[in-house]
Amino acid sequence: METLNDAAPKLRLRGVRKEFVLPRTGERTVALEEIDLDVKRGEFLCIVGPSGCGKTTILNMIAGLTAPTGGSLEIDGKPIDGPGAERGVVFQDYALFPWKTVWENIEFGPRYRKGSALAKSQRDERVRHFIDLVALNGAENKYPYELSGGMRQRCAFARALANDPDVLLMDEPFAALDAQTRVILQEELLRIWGETGARDERRTVVFITHGIDEAVFLANRIVVMGSHPGRIREIKTVDLPRPRKPEMRASAAFQELVEHIWQLIRDEAYAATVKA
């Protein structure tokens, strides 16, 4: 298996709790309880778990958009106290700017980011590259409302990548895509992440998904979460060799892992679905 540098985690979560207080009733719900998690530098970490178990909440806290109720979150040993361009996010609801075209959305980070020193020509080249990557050619001048759900998702994906973040936080980024596009983008994502390159040049990815096979295909480790309250049930290491090949999906080792994780969350998922 691949060994990752344990000494200096990229992200460190210690005893992270999150409670939401309903403003009207003052009622408290514990969304997350005592989350301890190290995300290693250059690691591809997937989070799976039933709906409502707090996956998005974890991601928002790492992004610096929500403060934890208790515990601490660190990036490179420094406490996270707000959002930053080094942590790019692909949001579950895309959050594309409706008043900007596909091109302008993707251009947003490189163009307006604090301290961005890209010349217009370099910027255009970069935007063009990512538009090609997510196959949005021909839709450059469309507004988000003119796009299909899958196109919006690809645009959001490209917008985050074009800003060249160190840590990529992705909330079910491929959920709205058809199976073929999803497989293509999974492989592209691994390439962008740096699967084939030197290990210490890889980005760090935290990737939320409902697809267990997607998690197994992509991840170094998979965090399996449970709900009521949201917590980590198990962290599973994926021992499949890299670069990952589509053929591996059929292998016994792959299927075994999928089955194992499925067993873990089946009861949780069932309970969550029946409750909802």
Next chain:
Amino acid sequence: MKADAFDGRRMPERPRHGLAGYRSRRLWDAATGVGVYLRTMVVFLLVWQAAALWIGNPILLPTPVDVAESFVELAGTGEMITNIVVSVTRLVASFLLAAVIAVPLGFAMGLNRTVFEMIDPTVELLRPISGIAWIPLGLFILGIGDALPTAIMFYGAFFPLLINTITAVRSVDRSYLNAARTLGVGRATVLLQVIIPAALPGILVGARLAAGAGWMSMVAAELIGAPSGLGFAVEWYRELLMTPKVLAFVVLIGLMGYLFDRVLRAVQRSLTRWAEPRNA
């Protein structure tokens, strides 16, 4: 949804005819629109004609034909043009003044709690008072002239713009702000590239309401406090007991207000092309 909604044969057809077909379609739509409008007008005019005949006194209520005659008589005369120019100039001046003050103030109040809490009580106190209530005081301070109607129209336009700007700024979807912040941009960019465009549709709705409110207060202010303008003309012909002309100017006021709204609606459309058409 009906079970047969997915039946391929019953799916709505996409327009296949080219540009020419599209044009004729547009023409047809426009013609239908005019048709509906005319039908409504005919009913209105018949009721008016019947009422005028029943009252039987052209000074109290002239017939639509009388009014139309006066209107044609007035059309294109220097008198009509001057009054239109005077009133529209006042509207534009008061509207711009209101926008220049209310929109930035609305942003400040929408973005900052302290500013909001400092100013909101005053706003809530003044807002329910109609601009017309200030005309007597305005007469004392400003006298008769351009200043009074402009000030009253400003007052009328100010609050719709302010309230709509505050609401628009406050209801900017958090997810856009979050997206911008995770892309690492500064506060100025968030304001210019996210909050302003996101709030724009709401502000433009406020602008249309403001223009309407300003135009309405204009008539009242000019009736009393101005030596010129459409409202003044109404009052002038009332004193002369020339009711058809009074009504001709009333019709003109309605027409101008409608045109102004059409202009603003066109501005609104061209500024928010990105917004999903509600009923395409």
